Amino acid sequence: MKRKFLALCAATAALMVGATAAQSATTLETVKARGKLICGVSLSTPGFAAADDKGRMQGFDADICRSIAAAVFGDPEKVDFVLTNINTRFQALQSGEIDVLSRQTTATFSRETSLGIDFGPTVFYDGQGLLVPKSLGVASAKELTDAAICTLPGTTTSQNLTDFFRTVGGKFELVVFESPDENRAAFYSGRCEAISSDRSDLASIRAVANNPDDYVLLPETISKEPLAPAVRQNDSNWRDIVSWSVYMLMAAEEKGITQANVDEMAKSEDPEIQRMLGGADELGKMLGLDNKWGYNIVKSVGNYAEVFDRNLGEKTKLGMTRGPNTQWNAGGLLYAPPVR
Amino acid sequence: MSDTQILPAAMNAVARPARRSEWRSAYFGTPGNAFVTLVCGALILLLAKLALGWLFLNAVFDGGADACKQSTGACWPFLADKLRYMLFGFYPFEEQWRPLAALCLFLGGCCVSMIPRVWGRGLLIAWAIVILPVLYVLMAGGVFGLTEVPTSKWGGLPLSFMLSFVGLAFALPLGIGLALARASHLPAIRVLGVGLIELVRGVPLISILFMAAVMLPLFMPDGVTIDKLLRAQVAIILFAAAYIAEIVRGGLQDVPSGQFEAGRALGLHYWQVMSKIVLPQALKKVIPALVGLFIAFFQDTTLVTIIGLLDFLDTVRTALRDPDWQGIAVLEGYVFAAAVYFVFSALMGGYSRFLERHFNTSHR
Numbered sequence: 039m040k041r042k043f044l045a046l047c048a049a050t051a052a053l054m055v056g057a058t059a060a061q062s063a064t065t066l067e068t069v070k071a072r073g074k075l076i077c078g079v080s081l082s083t084p085g086f087a088a089a090d091d092k093g094r095m096q097g098f099d100a101d102i103c104r105s106i107a108a109a110v111f112g113d114p115e116k117v118d119f120v121l122t123n124i125n126t127r128f129q130a131l132q133s134g135e136i137d138v139l140s141r142q143t144t145a146t147f148s149r150e151t152s153l154g155i156d157f158g159p160t161v162f163y164d165g166q167g168l169l170v171p172k173s174l175g176v177a178s179a180k181e182l183t184d185a186a187i188c189t190l191p192g193t194t195t196s197q198n199l200t201d202f203f204r205t206v207g208g209k210f211e212l213v214v215f216e217s218p219d220e221n222r223a224a225f226y227s228g229r230c231e232a233i234s235s236d237r238s239d240l241a242s243i244r245a246v247a248n249n250p251d252d253y254v255l256l257p258e259t260i261s262k263e264p265l266a267p268a269v270r271q272n273d274s275n276w277r278d279i280v281s282w283s284v285y286m287l288m289a290a291e292e293k294g295i296t297q298a299n300v301d302e303m304a305k306s307e308d309p310e311i312q313r314m315l316g317g318a319d320e321l322g323k324m325l326g327l328d329n330k331w332g333y334n335i336v337k338s339v340g341n342y343a344e345v346f347d348r349n350l351g352e353k354t355k356l357g358m359t360r361g362p363n364t365q366w367n368a369g370g371l372l373y374a375p376p377v378r
Numbered sequence: 379m380s381d382t383q384i385l386p387a388a389m390n391a392v393a394r395p396a397r398r399s400e401w402r403s404a405y406f407g408t409p410g411n412a413f414v415t416l417v418c419g420a421l422i423l424l425l426a427k428l429a430l431g432w433l434f435l436n437a438v439f440d441g442g443a444d445a446c447k448q449s450t451g452a453c454w455p456f457l458a459d460k461l462r463y464m465l466f467g468f469y470p471f472e473e474q475w476r477p478l479a480a481l482c483l484f485l486g487g488c489c490v491s492m493i494p495r496v497w498g499r500g501l502l503i504a505w506a507i508v509i510l511p512v513l514y515v516l517m518a519g520g521v522f523g524l525t526e527v528p529t530s531k532w533g534g535l536p537l538s539f540m541l542s543f544v545g546l547a548f549a550l551p552l553g554i555g556l557a558l559a560r561a562s563h564l565p566a567i568r569v570l571g572v573g574l575i576e577l578v579r580g581v582p583l584i585s586i587l588f589m590a591a592v593m594l595p596l597f598m599p600d601g602v603t604i605d606k607l608l609r610a611q612v613a614i615i616l617f618a619a620a621y622i623a624e625i626v627r628g629g630l631q632d633v634p635s636g637q638f639e640a641g642r643a644l645g646l647h648y649w650q651v652m653s654k655i656v657l658p659q660a661l662k663k664v665i666p667a668l669v670g671l672f673i674a675f676f677q678d679t680t681l682v683t684i685i686g687l688l689d690f691l692d693t694v695r696t697a698l699r700d701p702d703w704q705g706i707a708v709l710e711g712y713v714f715a716a717a718v719y720f721v722f723s724a725l726m727g728g729y730s731r732f733l734e735r736h737f738n739t740s741h742r
Binding site: 081091119 | 466474530591596606683685687701702708
């Protein structure tokens with residue numbers, strides 16, 4: 039009996055390992071064979087990745103995943119979202135549990151060099167900022183003296199504050215809270231003079247205050263947080279696909295191609311638009327994708343502006359402005375290389 | 379069986395006439411008692427009034443987040459909007475009848491299994507070859523025309539139940555085995571048992587979950603992944619088994635060694651002695667401790683959020699972070715979660731007291 043049980047266990051284990059073992063292929067082959075993209079996203083960050091009432095994943099990061107799925111399969115819904123958190127996100131990528139990590143992750147030197155991952159293009163330029171009540175009468179972070187600042191635990195957040203106040207010669211007191219809810223409650227109740235986090239996060243903190251106009255986001259950005267999708271390193275083709283799916287969103291905005299007018303634009307005489315939407319040349323084949331990959335992305339998720347406005351923009355509860363996330367020709371940082 | 383049902387009824391009949399005067403002397407016998415009774419009564423009334431006001435009188439039943447923001451009472455629209463997400467997480471919306479059916483089947487199965495009369499080999503077989511496979515097929519799909527739902531989309535209450543109860547169901551026999559191994563006279567088996575138990579008990583559950591979630595995949599060959607949920611489940615089984623083993627060992631030590639020797643003297647085999655004489659007595663004694671552990675484990679499964687699994691508490695927590703509701707329905711969400719955990723923990727506690735009474739009859 040016991041031996042039978044053991045044999046059964048061994049067989050089950052072998053089956054489960056075997057079922058997923060046949061994948062020492064490239065990521066694109068694996069994804070195509072599986073018929074689905076597996077994308078690692080945040081557990082719950084409104085605007086970036088969070089469930090709606092029907093349990094459907096919505097948000098900026100989720101739409102990046104959908105655009106990659108659209109490029110590979112022509113169908114934005116062929117993506118499974120795997121919830122990752124701060125501690126497990128890179129490991130999930132390294133072990134092959136996910137194909138791409140799209141989770142508000144800051145691209146840094148040490149992550150790119152030592153974690154066995156490669157970052158794609160920056161999809162959102164974020165930075166650490168400070169939010170204060172208007173009643174404090176402060177117009178710049180340099181005017182904060184001996185302020186108590188609420189933050190979440192995390193070495194970079196406090197490190198950035200320490201660095202910043204050292205350079206401007208000010209003093210501050212750090213008040214750390216374990217949970218985001220406590221952190222916000224402490225700030226609203228006046229426990230701290232300021233709250234510090236990424237500017238995108240501060241926007242949502244301000245948005246849910248009883249009276250958002252009572253709070254003001256200080257102009258200083260005290261750290262650079264370029265958020266980018268990441269892939270496993272040494273798979274150049276897959277990285278190209280992820281990178282160019284993102285660039286396609288930006289290029290589409292630059293060329294004025296939207297979800298609504300993409301069919302019309304496909305008839306355009308502009309040779310670059312022709313190349314982007316698969317009307318001319320064979321750019322898709324060079325990625326190992328369908329030649330309509332660009333068309334499929336814009337048709338299913340829209341261009342960068344549409345993705346941003348839908349999830350984070352001024353019409354949403356988060357009410358973020360584009361800030362540095364505008365096109366290069368409008369003074370922003372979004373600059374897709376030419377599609378040729 | 380029949381004894382247990384007659385006995386309380388008979389006691390009630392005898393006790394009733396005496397009860398009223400007893401009641402009076404207990405609560406109002408002395409001025410001090412009367413004072414405490416009145417104060418407590420007033421407190422209870424006050425709390426009830428507050429709860430009633432919050433839950434119903436001041437509560438918002440229609441409308442959206444703005445109505446809730448104005449009101450001081452509970453925000454029922456939040457629960458209505460988010461209920462399905464809180465219960466089932468990211469499970470595809472159109473398919474959510476499946477986890478619901480699984481949940482009902484599971485709870486129904488548990489209710490039936492709680493009746494002592496149906497205990498037996500048949501019940502075990504029914505669970506092993508009917509209920510558990512049906513639950514799995516309902517959740518995972520892929521056959522009988524059910525769409526396949528990967529485990530990464532499982533979440534909410536079914537996930538919590540699965541991790542805790544399936545975990546405990548597998549941990550119990552494993553734990554008993556470990557306890558027997560630890561009490562064994564064979565040195566190799568004993569050392570193995572002690573080693574495993576102490577190793578697992580020597581580290582926190584979170585670190586075992588991390589091992590399963592983060593470390594294990596790095597040791598696997600390229601491209602080989604074992605389902606994350608399965609890894610967490612195995613981690614929980616191992617962890618629970620070690621604690622169960624120690625509780626069962628306590629029970630085993632409480633059984634006089636004469637019982638074992640008498641069994642052997644009758645010519646019974648080791649397993650027969652253990653399964654028919656020693657273990658029934660030992661397990662009976664440790665029911666309260668085991669149920670305490672079960673309740674603790676049911677609540678400890680909330681730790682899986684650390685490794686990115688969306689258990690029930692976490693679906694509630696993430697529902698609260700929806701920008702539309704953020705900062706508005708915090709209390710409602712947590713009260714709902716607390717109520718669900720309380721109901722199931724209280725049921726387990728109540729059932730444990732019933733079991734103790736049920737088994738005690740043979741000793742009195």
